[in-house]
Amino acid sequence: MGEVTASLQRPVTNTGRSELVRHVDSFEIQPPTPPSHNGVPRSAWARARRRVSRWHRPYIAILLLLDFAAAAFASFTAIHTFDQARSGFYNAQENPTWFFTVAFVLLPLGWVLILWGNRAYDRRYLGLGPDEFKRVIRAGVAVAATVSFLAFATVTQLSRWTVGTALLGALLLILLGRSLARFVLHVIRRNIGQGGHRMILVGTLPECLEVHRAVTRNPAAGLVPVAIHLTDGYTAARGIETPVPVYTGRDVLALVREVGGDTIAVCGSASAEPGELRRLAWQLEGSGVDLVVAPQLTDIAGPRVHIRPIEGLPLLHVEEPTLSGPALLAKNLLDRVAAGFGLLLLIPVFAAIAIAIKISDAGPVFFRQPRVGHEGRTFRVWKFRTMYVDAEERLASLVDQNETDGMLFKMKEDPRVFPVGRFLRASSLDELPQLINVLWGEMSLVGPRPLPADDGDFLGDVRRRLLVRPGMTGLWQVSGRSDLSWDEAVRLDLYYVDNWSLAYDLSILWRTVGVVLARKGAY
Numbered sequence: 001m002g003e004v005t006a007s008l009q010r011p012v013t014n015t016g017r018s019e020l021v022r023h024v025d026s027f028e029i030q031p032p033t034p035p036s037h038n039g040v041p042r043s044a045w046a047r048a049r050r051r052v053s054r055w056h057r058p059y060i061a062i063l064l065l066l067d068f069a070a071a072a073f074a075s076f077t078a079i080h081t082f083d084q085a086r087s088g089f090y091n092a093q094e095n096p097t098w099f100f101t102v103a104f105v106l107l108p109l110g111w112v113l114i115l116w117g118n119r120a121y122d123r124r125y126l127g128l129g130p131d132e133f134k135r136v137i138r139a140g141v142a143v144a145a146t147v148s149f150l151a152f153a154t155v156t157q158l159s160r161w162t163v164g165t166a167l168l169g170a171l172l173l174i175l176l177g178r179s180l181a182r183f184v185l186h187v188i189r190r191n192i193g194q195g196g197h198r199m200i201l202v203g204t205l206p207e208c209l210e211v212h213r214a215v216t217r218n219p220a221a222g223l224v225p226v227a228i229h230l231t232d233g234y235t236a237a238r239g240i241e242t243p244v245p246v247y248t249g250r251d252v253l254a255l256v257r258e259v260g261g262d263t264i265a266v267c268g269s270a271s272a273e274p275g276e277l278r279r280l281a282w283q284l285e286g287s288g289v290d291l292v293v294a295p296q297l298t299d300i301a302g303p304r305v306h307i308r309p310i311e312g313l314p315l316l317h318v319e320e321p322t323l324s325g326p327a328l329l330a331k332n333l334l335d336r337v338a339a340g341f342g343l344l345l346l347i348p349v350f351a352a353i354a355i356a357i358k359i360s361d362a363g364p365v366f367f368r369q370p371r372v373g374h375e376g377r378t379f380r381v382w383k384f385r386t387m388y389v390d391a392e393e394r395l396a397s398l399v400d401q402n403e404t405d406g407m408l409f410k411m412k413e414d415p416r417v418f419p420v421g422r423f424l425r426a427s428s429l430d431e432l433p434q435l436i437n438v439l440w441g442e443m444s445l446v447g448p449r450p451l452p453a454d455d456g457d458f459l460g461d462v463r464r465r466l467l468v469r470p471g472m473t474g475l476w477q478v479s480g481r482s483d484l485s486w487d488e489a490v491r492l493d494l495y496y497v498d499n500w501s502l503a504y505d506l507s508i509l510w511r512t513v514g515v516v517l518a519r520k521g522a523y
Helices: 017-025 056-081 097-117 131-153 160-191 205-216 252-259 268-272 276-284 326-345 347-360 391-401 419-427 434-439 460-467 486-499 502-518
Strands: 003-008 028-030 197-203 223-230 246-248 263-267 290-294 305-310 313-318 366-372 378-384 444-446 471-473
Touching (some): 056 160, 097 160, 131 160, 197 205, 205 223, 205 263, 205 290, 223 252, 252 276, 263 276, 276 290, 326 347, 326 502, 347 378, 378 434, 434 471, 444 502
Parallel strands (some): 197 223, 197 263, 223 246, 444 471
Antiparallel strands (some): 003 028, 003 246, 305 313, 366 378
């Protein structure tokens, strides 16, 4: 018996009976497909182990070379910095071969092996997220412990400054090298479309489209959906335009080969079908195709999700957001110290900006406006004034030209902004006085966007953003700023509230530097 298959090509626009008939008439009779895998290969040694996606192989090879070179260069720097570097190595002056072998071969090789043991070359942790760097730091601690143990066991009196410089320098250089390698990988993924995974989304149409939106928000992640395979029949796609071709009634593995995919993503409720996910995993054994599951847990960061298997049932345990404790205390201390030093260092810049504003338009240098802060408390934000003094009176005549939705009014060419103010906005220099709010504890360096207090009540999900202090920068700024829709900005703010951490704050601050220099979404 042949297999009846249907293919709904992009875009799906079944708007009437004639269109539906045309799709039905295009059904093809396919030859019988080979029996699906039963999970028991004929020979464990004959099983194919090469993965379809192989971008990580040259990338890992480059990381191996970079890590080895970083450790060797750190040893070179330490040796030429300290005269007592060779202390502890007998006859190092007359016969330095052993010393240089340890410094430039064995120690770098030890770094690579310990990095490998800490899974710092695991493809699942490369290219995105902080796990790769956490494993490098963990490996650095292991290298230091190993060197200390070997020196103690062999009663070798090493130069502490030399060893410390070599180990710390290697750790910093390895982190720097991996950051640069990741940057290049992201550029390749964004601009060339290579170095990623071609995904087939399996599930109902709404679930697949939700996963599609999530993975395509960040091209640097390297996840490229190329097709959708519906589990609820082709009629679910009637009248809906889809970003990728939609298929139904097909053998999934054959479809993967047809569209050139290398990963199958099972979305939402499709992963809950009893036995189906297990049989699909069996079918993919030896095919080189990866299988991932996208549960219906949106906007929850990885550290809050833990898998707890019970009697073969993998339970996803979602931890509560951490909104108190030592991490929050450290965040508050970092905010106050950074704001204090920042204000002292920026006094000349503040003076120059104040003079430029006074020359451009007579009026106050600073703009003070009530904003809603932590737990609904109102405060007055500090900003450099970028608009003419009659800006509020002129707003009524410009309301119909608003270029954003939601609570905010934005225009790319707002006539109320004077020329110097336009430069201050584009460079984000108008936000610098908010360091005063940070110093007083009304704001944080990183947090949700502070919204004006007269924009109405914060109801429903939006009110949750008040659980933390608003920030000078945040996910909204590093993700597009004024180019974002209101719903997208709220989603990012809520994601930050639910998943914030001190490391995440530092990551956002680092990303802010690039966004500000690029003037992305600032007007």
